[in-house]
Amino acid sequence: MSKLKQLSAVTLQEQLYLELLESIKKGKYKPGERIPAEMQLSQMYEVSRVTVRKALDQLVKDNILIKKHGKGTFVRIPAHVENVFSGGSFTDTCLRMNAVPSTKIISRCIQHVDSEIADLLSNTDNQAITITRLRSVNDTPCIVEIDYFQTSFAFLLDEELENSSILQKISEKLGLIPSKFEDHFQIKRATKEFSKLLLLPTATPILEVTQTVLTENDEVIYINKQYINSEKYVYAVRSSK
Structure with missing residues (x-):
């Protein structure tokens, strides 16, 4: 000074x-x-x-x-700007903000999911691969991210995902290329689980982003849900072709 x-x-x-x-x-x-x-x-x-x-x-x-x-x-927190035609990268976004990103796997398993997720994945038995990760910026927890996959994606249960791109893993293993991203936004109250992970009081308002990732032929690859503490991480969307 x-x-x-x-x-x-x-x-x-x-x-x-x-x-x-x-x-x-x-x-x-x-x-x-x-x-x-x-x-x-x-x-x-x-x-x-x-x-x-x-x-x-x-x-x-x-x-x-x-x-x-x-x-x-x-x-002020710079906005996380995601290009919906190319898919967003949490790591790249943080680096553009001169921030340090980190990811922790909370859980991954095959489990029963609600009918909404099952229908989107075309799973008749309501079973899906579920991967939950905690995203942090400068060691501050900001996002609880949950990904849902068809059970045919079971190889993801054994992949290293803390420092890797799920989309890249899927492209390499299955040849599926994401082409379209559909986002839906809601304000939710943080559950006890999310409050604990995000270091927030229970029932604090958080942003829920539900993203459906599709191929060029509208085949659903997976469903991504993000629960964001917008006091720490601002989410914005930029659309361009």
């Missing part, structure tokens, strides 16, 4: 703006993290709270920071 120059041609407000922006770019304050309060920043940089407030307001206007009533000021 460098001391602001009182006699500079650049105003103290602009100097503080640039100092905070540089700290964010260098990772001192990471996406989703709260920055110091006005009083702390005033003491740290030896400027008035009015100067601090104006610098913060400008960072908010520029979509660098976000103010949350009663909680403080936080570094």
